[in-house]
Each structure stands twice: as C-alpha cells, then as structure tokens.
Amino acid sequence: MAEPLEISGLVKTYRQPVLDYLDLVVSGGVFALLGPNGAGKTTLVSILTTLVRPDAGVARIGGVDVVRDPAGVRRLVAATGQETTIDDLLTGHENLVMLGRLLGLGARARARADELLEQVGLVAAAGRRVSTYSGGMRRRLDLAASFMTQPYVLFLDEPTTGLDPVSRRRVWDDVRTLASTGTTVFLTTQTLDEAEALADRIAVLRQGTIVADGTAAELTALVGGQRIDLLDADGRLVHSVETDGSAGSVERALAALAPHQRGLQVSLHSPTLDDAFVALTRDHEEVAA
Ligand SMILES: Nc1ncnc2c1ncn2[C@@H]1O[C@H](COP(=O)(O)OP(=O)(O)OP(=O)(O)O)[C@@H](O)[C@H]1O
Ligand SMILES: [Mg+2]
DSSP states (O other): OOSEEEEEEEEEESSSSEEEEEEEEEEEEEEEEOTTTSSHHHHHHHHTTTOOOEEEEEEEEETTEEOOOHHHHHEEEEOOGGGGGSSSSSBBBHHHHHHHHHOGGGGGGHHHHHHHHTTTTTTTTEEEEEGGGEEEEEHHHHHHHHTTOOEEEEESSTTTTTHHHHHHHHHHHHHHHHHOOOOEEEEEOHHHHHHHHHHEEEEEETTEEEEEEHHHHHHHHTHHHHHHHHHOSSSSSSEEEEOSOOHHHHHHHHTTTGGGGGTTTEEEOOOOHHHHHHHTTTTTTOOOO
C-alpha cells in the first residue's frame, strides 16, 4: 500500500543545491522536520504541496506523484502559509465560510466555520475584517483554514511562529486532535520543544539531506549520556564528566575530584533535544540568503 509520503532522490537547486538527493518515507502520525535557517524545509514543503517543481527525483503523497498529478495531490493535502486564500476585506467568519463552500462543504460550511473559529480562539474577532487582525490572529485563521476539511496529509510550516504561549498550546492540541483522526501531519519547526511535544518522529535536514531520523529520545541519545557538571559559585561550568546516571558512576566521578574541587556545585545534566540539534548542525551553518 502507498505510504502517506514517499520521497526518493529529490533534488532542487537554486544558486546552490538546496535538496540533494533527499530520501524520506513518512508512514503516518506527526512527523517533524528540523533544520537550521536556509536548510530547505520550506522548499521541501513547497514541492510536496505542488507550489514548486523539483529538478529531479520523485515525491508521492498517498501514491500520487506531485509532478505528474499536482491536482490529485492538492485534493489530498492542506497546508498553512497559503495566506493568499485569505481575503483581508472579509471577516474571519466570511473567509472560512467561503473556503468551506469552495471545498464543497455546501450548507455545512457555516457550522464548520463556527466550530473552527471556536477551536482557534477567534470567536470574538469572527465578525471583524481580517485587515484589522494582529499577526497571531491571522496565523490562527490560516490554521483554521487548513483544518477546514480533514486532509490526508497536513503540512504545517512553522505553525506557531509568532504565537503567544497559550495560543501555541491551543494549536498543539488542534494538531493532536487532527492527527488522532488519521491525518498525517508534516510539521517544520525551529523550536525543539514543539517537535518534542508533537512529533512521533523527528528528522534533521542539513546540507540537502536527512542527517538524523528517529524519536526525540533516539536523537537525544546520539549526543551521549548524562553528564555530571561541576559549577563554581557563579554557576560557571568548571568540569564535566560522562556518567550512566547510576549511583555507582556518580560516586566514582566524585571520588576522582581533586581536593580543591570539593567545594564545587554538582549538577546532573541530561542531554536535551536542543543539545542534539546543536551537535547535528554545528559544523555547517547554512545561511538563508
Ligand atoms: N525562489 C527561490 N529562489 C532562489 N533561492 C531560493 C528560493 N527559495 C529558497 N531559496 C534558497 O534556498 C535555500 C533554502 O531555503 P528555504 O526557505 O527552503 O529554507 P528553510 O529551511 O525553510 O529556512 P527557514 O528556517 O529560514 O524558514 C535558501 O538558501 C534560500 O535562499
Ligand atoms: Mg522556511
């Protein structure tokens, strides 16, 4: 059976290679793509949503080829970031009703619009023109628009950038709800807590290919085990020793300290996804031109 997303040998070059023979299969759930600025995340999403053509390689959504049958792919996917579908002169409510009708919801469009405005917390602003919305409100309307029908694959390119913490969590809940009903979610994000909170699987894009792929715990394990950090009175790191976290290993590490180090503060540091991301992307800083 076709996977929700299959990519093989995908190439896209602008002035330099952006995607360089990229291979990836996503079998469902919530998938998060991480990568430094300019790594090619948006380019990949644009190819998968048929806005940009790849130079070579194959990408299929549910078995449908993005180059050969873009219209077929568009029936299967929804994406945020396509603010062109939102008309500034209409209210939030009018926008969603119009979109619902365009998507064939007919008489149900109005009820679905009400439901979505409630879900993204825009009920109070529903009757206002979008031109008066703040950046965060526009983004929430954009998200609501992408939730209008239940897509087979939903692409979210940095869905919570610019949102306050409460709105962010609301979006996370919406994404989880949608994922639990069977939609495959393809998410790009700069914030690792978002990847950790939402994704079943995380991949890191660097120099045009996937350099690491796994659960948050698997990626975190790549940067090694726990460490015992020894800090001076000002909180500066003086010494750091690797440990497996057991009492015995902590005891041995402390026993090996020199007498003058006995006054240092001890802190047990478990690697985080942040540490993994920094390590995986450290020796090559892509620069968004
Ligand atoms: N239409 C275009 N024409 C020329 N170069 C482009 C175009 N679109 C993207 N690029 C280049 O391709 C590279 C990847 O850009 P892309 O926007 O895909 O990165 P990104 O991973 O989404 O970055 P960010 O985290 O900053 O959103 C960048 O170097 C960018 O300048
Ligand atoms: Mg981007």
